[in-house]
Amino acid sequence: MSVLTLVARLALRDLRHRRAEAFLLLIAIAATTTTLTLGLAVRGVADRPWDRTRAATAGPDAVATGDRAASLTPLAHAPGVTASAGPYPALSAALGVRDIRVDASVQGRDTAPGAVDRPQVTAGSWVRRGGAVIERAFAGALRVRPGEEITISGHRFRVAGIAVSAGRVPYPSSTPGLIWVTRADLRRIGAPTSQVMPLRLADPADAPAFAAAHRGVRSWQDMGAYATAELHLVDSALLTGTWALALLGVACVAVLVGGRLADQTRRVGLLKAVGASPRFVAVVLLAEHVLLALAATAVGLLAGRAAAPLLVRPSSGLLPAGSPHLTVASALVVALVAVAVAGAATVYPAIRGARTSTVRALSGPRRTPRRSPWLIALSARLPVPFLLGVRVAARRPRRVILATASLALTVAMVVAAIALHGDIARKDARLAGPGFVPGADNPVTEQVSQVVLALTVALLALAAVNAVLIAWATSLDTQRFTSLARTLGATPRQVTAGLSAAQLLPALGASLLGIPLGLAIYYAARTAGGAAGSILIPYARLPLVVPGTLLVVAALTALPIRVVCRRPVARVLAAD
Known part of the structure; x- marks a missing residue:
């Protein structure tokens, strides 16, 4: 038999005999x-969705906005500009759809597509007399389809189509939502209040510098950052969650391997x-x-x-x-x-x-326990459960450190999730303004919430497995110690409470350490994701993390501790 075959057979046989641990x-x-x-x-x-949208719609490299068309015309001949479209007149108007009333930005367009910024129609057709086209994200929030009737400032229109564009950040990252109509229909709605002119530059990379040199100009890089902010946050959340899960995975494997090798x-x-x-x-x-x-x-x-x-x-x-x-x-x-x-x-x-x-x-x-005078003096006057718990924890400092670190990381990620939900609640509260559709979900925050929820569930599941493994390994290692304590008069309930106390000591330290660590992790992930502005943290919920952590750890470790402590004392002391 070859060495590799022998190793494989021995490994597989041990895995079959310890299926629960292997699982x-x-x-x-x-x-x-x-x-x-x-x-x-x-x-x-x-960034790929934004790049694809720019390519499909002849997206502008910069967009200039001004009060009058005359003030924008010189930009079409500015150094570095190779093409332009418009200027297109625009105004803000009240939009009515069924029982929904919301503000909208209405832009007058030509029936023929321009050289720059040609919105791509994804449903229906392009603008025509009496027919309006709605930006797709805005149409999704309004729940409208081509053929439905809407009113703009009291004037009736038929939804001709739905389109996407890279000339403006999609709703709700940009408000109010965008609607395109013909120039003649715009004049019928009201007098234009602004003019919009898409620009094409010789070098798109120069767009930020061009925008900084001209007032009222926005670069495509700036618009793309806003349009893909939620995807960058997802990427940042996954990166942070991967590191956290990897560290927790190492902790779980270390505890399980240590317990298995001791056994x-x-x-x-x-x-x-x-x-x-x-x-x-x-x-x-x-x-x-x-x-x-x-x-x-x-x-x-x-x-x-x-x-x-x-x-x-x-x-x-x-x-x-x-x-x-x-x-x-x-x-x-x-x-x-x-x-x-x-x-x-x-x-x-x-x-x-x-x-x-x-x-x-x-x-x-069997190992001879170390006698620590300071530990004996510290625990001598404690109740029996705490005396046992302190001595069990003190004799295994590496396991206590490992348990504290893994629980602290889990608590930190939970605190980061709480902070994220506080930020999301603030962003969702903004949807009550006049530029947002009443009752519509925020797609920018919904996806981030789903990813963070999935990561939090995975972290909690892995942390639960880790807590159970630590309690199981500690109970097995201390069988002789706890059995001797029972022969000297300790009750099974006191022994069980003592082993539970040994798990709660690192849990208390982890919960206190995890709160500031979680806030630091969330701030770093938020910054890496490109988010800006102040952080709204629900501080009132954070103190609940400490008792919540202790209760969860106590509940998770109760079963494995009770199973081990119920073994007969004579059998444990007579083994091997």
Whole structure:
């Protein structure tokens, strides 16, 4: 039998004997690979809908706005300008659709398309006498289709079509919503209050400088940033969530591997007793988790590829840029990250277990506890449950640090989600103004909310798995200690409460640390996503994070602790 075949058979046999643990580990790594797949799939696609819309509609490089057409005409001959259209007259008017009353920006257009800024009709036809065309995002909020009747300042119009344009930021990022009519119909509605002239430049990259040098001019880069702001926020949220899930995945794998290797000490001794070298034992232990990492890679690639199109939906005012796709290089990156997560958490405990002497491994994992005078003095006067909890936590500082770090990261992401919802509530409150359709959803914030909700659920699920694993590993490690405490008079309820207290101590520190960390993460992600302005944070909700974290941790850890503590004392003390 070859070495690889032997390693594979031993690894698969151990996975079959510990199916529940293998399933939890698969979930932990799959959550990371799924999020990483999403991040790689949507990376760099935020600007594609805007670019495609610009190309399909002969989008302008700059748009000039002024009070009179005479003030804009010189810009058509300015240095660097190669083409222009208009100027087009515009005014603000009251729009009526069924029982909806909202302000709208009405622009007069020619029936023949111009050289610059030719809106693409996606339904119906272009403007004609008595027929208006509505910008698609605005039409979606109004729930109107071609053929329906609308009123503009009391004048009746028939919706001739629905179109998209890169000459103006789509609704609701730009308000009020845009409607195109013929020039003659505009004069019938009222006197123009402004003029709009799209411009084509010799070098589109010079648009920001051109806009800065001329008053009332806006560059296509500025409009594109507003039009794709939600997609950039999605990209930023996925990047932040990927890192958070990767760190939590490492924590989960480290706890699970440490608990499994502590439980497999006798198996390590048996392998070494029949001639296995320490290197072979370490390879067998690593192979189990590498196989799970590869399985989690397949799960993450499939789930991420299926969910990616749902996360890159542009505003309805832009043309979609096709479905995101994964390359072979991206799939290899996901696989390497999964193997690295499993390997980073496995290599140290695997090597430590492999180096354990054969006699000690066969005799059992008993260790002489360290006597700390300060710990004894600190806990001597505490009630029995807290005494047990403090001593259990103090004797495993690395696990306490790991639990605190993983819970703090989870709490931080929950706080960041709370801060995001505060910002979204403020943006949604703006939809009550005269330029917004009453009762319409905000597509700019809806997509971000969905992504953050999915990431939060994944983080909470992974954190729950991590909390259960830590409680399970701690309960197994302290079986002899808790059994001796029960023989000396401690009740099963006191022992259970003590182990729960050992989990609540890091949870308390994590909840206090996670609040400022979450606010810092949200501010950094918001800045990276291109958002501007002040942050409206619901501070009244933040204090609830501390008791909420403690209650959730207590509920999650109660079952594994109770299962271990119900084992008979005589059986535990007589084992091995």
